[in-house]
Amino acid sequence: MKITRKTFDEVMVPCYVPQDMVLERGQGCYLFDMSGRKYVDFTAGIAVNCLGHNHKGVVDVISKQASRLIHVSNIFTNNQTLTLASKLVKLTGYEKVFFVNSGAEANEAALKLARRVAYDDYGEEKCEIISFAHSFHGRTLFSVTVGGQPKYSTGFGPVPGGITHLPFNDIETLKNTITDKTCAVMMEVIQGEGGILPADLDFIRAVRELCDQHHALLIFDEVQTGVGRTGSFYAYEQVGVRPDILTTAKGLAAGVPIGGILTSTKIAAHFKPGTHGSTFGGNPLACAVGSYVVDKVSDPAFLQHVTDMGEFLRAELARLNEKYHVFKDIRGRGLLIGAELNPEYDGKLATLQKLCTKHQLLLLTAGSNVLRLVPPLIITKAVIKEGMKLLERALQDLQAEAQA
Structure with missing residues (x-):
């Protein structure tokens, strides 16, 4: 049986509008589609996959x-x-x-x-x-x-x-x-x-x-x-x-x-x-x-890691924002983080999310103008930096579109 994104439209009740790729497997903080394309996952199944994908334990x-x-x-x-x-x-x-x-x-x-x-x-x-x-x-x-x-x-x-x-x-x-x-x-x-x-x-x-x-x-x-x-x-x-x-x-x-x-x-x-x-x-x-x-x-060391990674991720978002001035506010606690878009980007939230996916970074939205970042709790500084590089490319594209 050949499975494609079109299969969804043919057989599924249309409650959802999933993105264009069809995911097949995951490992840690990464997801892979059926063509083998690798994505940095900052969604964790909507804050579900706390230990990442394919966790051995x-x-x-x-x-x-x-x-x-x-x-x-x-x-x-x-x-x-x-x-x-x-x-x-x-x-x-x-x-x-x-x-x-x-x-x-x-x-x-x-x-x-x-x-x-x-x-x-x-x-x-x-x-x-x-x-x-x-x-x-x-x-x-x-x-x-x-x-x-x-x-x-x-x-x-x-x-x-x-x-x-x-x-x-x-x-x-x-x-x-x-x-x-x-x-x-x-x-x-x-x-x-x-x-x-x-x-x-x-x-x-x-x-x-x-x-x-x-x-x-x-x-x-x-x-x-x-x-x-x-x-x-x-x-x-x-x-x-x-x-x-x-x-x-x-x-x-x-x-x-x-x-x-x-x-x-x-x-x-x-x-x-x-x-x-x-x-x-x-x-x-x-x-x-x-x-x-x-x-x-519940291990205190694990919870401290979540706190530390949350602080690091918010700092990385703030660093990007100093350069691109896209976010009005960056807020949250631990690894439940929201980045609210500035008023000049009203109506562009879905566009930014799609641009992130294009650059192989998966993010969520919240409300009408907030990017939601809820990565697996096992995320590391290296993966956060990798994700921020991809987000920067998406922000560059967003600003290029706005100026066109």
Whole structure:
């Protein structure tokens, strides 16, 4: 069978518009297409491949576990699920874990749990959820409605009710909106899809205090910021505010689908048998890899490497910007970095991304005008420098096009 990019258009539902090449394999921080062309990967599968591609340890764990037990469902439990859950409990201090298969499912579970807690403890009127403009929490009908980007939920109505979106980092508006009918506030410590926008520390503290005052649960969506991405295992550790429910996914199994929520025994008790579930959630294969990832990424030396490489990458971007003056702002934490384009380059984000691909550098976008750089956490200074050389060529092309 001959496979080309055209095959996608022939057989796939057109939810995506993938780039022109067809990828075939990866190694470390590099990807290769079917023609053998090599690309520097600063996407990591959208912040998923934390240990890079074809990582020997990950491959060995997958091979070993696949030869023993892949799936049994949650009618039974298994040693790998319990091992990973125990490691997460010990690492974070949370008491209970629930596994699913993706970030969207994790957020769906967290939102359902928050409503169930409020229903059990206060009655059905305490059901309102607050989230923030430009947030992204997944694409199930519930999670996409809680997300603060209407373009993702338009046309799928009627959408779930009882959801309010407020300006991000606006304490006064939150004070004037939250009530005793609010069951949960959901937020990202750093908004990813929205443009790599960090929450102000004062705002995070205010959210925590207001949730406590109104007996609402605070949910942190750490799907993108978690598992070492920001230089700590979870980003909440850096802000000194602990959510009632934390959601996790993406890098937790280094590319194998997994997600989960972490919470307290008291809150978890509201999910009684039959109230929620997942056929594949916590399967032995994903959890075996997740257990390996937790051991690797939680190592203080590994997390320091992420911090160091993030600082180096931001410095390299700043150096390029001194020469080309393309970026208005370079921001982020660890290896979750956004470079916002200057106003004169409005509408050129997709063009710049394509130029980067032309020069064999793979990058993501966030919001309408931000380049998103989320390379594998194992990246080195040498690979960063290689990527910056390719980005410089793309910037040269962008400016040449603008002057033509």
